Amino acid sequence: MQQNYTIPTLPDVQADLDMNGGFLSFWTYWQPDPAALDPEMPGSKLSMITYLPVAPEADCLCGSGKSYGRCCQTLPYRRPVCPDPDLQGYGLLSPQSATFRAVDGAAMRERLMDDVRLYCTEDTPDRVFWTLWGEPALESEYGIICFGDIELRHRRTLVVSAMSAPRMAVLLDLLAEADDLELPGPTVEHDPIQVFDKRTRERRELPPQRAGERKPPGWRRKRA
Numbered sequence: 156m157q158q159n160y161t162i163p164t165l166p167d168v169q170a171d172l173d174m175n176g177g178f179l180s181f182w183t184y185w186q187p188d189p190a191a192l193d194p195e196m197p198g199s200k201l202s203m204i205t206y207l208p209v210a211p212e213a214d215c216l217c218g219s220g221k222s223y224g225r226c227c228q229t230l231p232y233r234r235p236v237c238p239d240p241d242l243q244g245y246g247l248l249s250p251q252s253a254t255f256r257a258v259d260g261a262a263m264r265e266r267l268m269d270d271v272r273l274y275c276t277e278d279t280p281d282r283v284f285w286t287l288w289g290e291p292a293l294e295s296e297y298g299i300i301c302f303g304d305i306e307l308r309h310r311r312t313l314v315v316s317a318m319s320a321p322r323m324a325v326l327l328d329l330l331a332e333a334d335d336l337e338l339p340g341p342t343v344e345h346d347p348i349q350v351f352d353k354r355t356r357e358r359r360e361l362p363p364q365r366a367g368e369r370k371p372p373g374w375r376r377k378r379a
């Protein structure tokens with residue numbers, strides 16, 4: 156089953172939701188695919204939005220270091236967040252991808268296949284796809300939580316996709332461990348960010364962040 160990275164589409168907001176009293180949290184889960192050859196192995200994705208109430212005096216979940224009442228609560232729109240890979244915090248929903256070209260696909264495939272933090276959902280000559288589960292994988296009643304994807308296209312192009320900056324940093328640190336493979340600097344793309352207008356409760360889009368940025372903040376190769 157092929158998996159593709161797409162911009163998350165937020166569902167319509169509930170009529171009784173307090174638009175100015177908390178955050179919406181975006182989650183992605185991998186579930187077993189009943190139609191697969193091995194129906195017990197994860198093969199389909201589930202996306203879900205949950206509501207997180209936040210008191211005005213509490214730390215804002217966006218990571219600014221300010222209180223919620225002095226930060227995101229004052230905005231005219233609500234920006235969703237998604238959980239960090241360690242589940243100790245959240246990052247603002249900011250869909251983005253980093254593309255590495257002219258990579259050693261055979262060596263990269265071997266390295267990523269051996270990484271216990273990743274799970275391969277597709278392995279063909281033209282496309283290999285991994286999802287970041289963590290170590291150990293974090294299971295819930297909805298499936299195993301997914302924190303980002305890595306795709307190897309035609310054994311030459313590596314595409315890393317994440318829904319937030321903290322998730323992207325974890326994925327790039329993972330790749331930086333493969334220092335001997337000499338990965339080039341990636342090209343980064345940011346997708347439009349969907350938000351809810353607090354007054355009208357309608358969905359709207361914010362422009363992509365750092366459009367056209369050539370190298371993500373923090374990208375580095377780890378040296379011994």
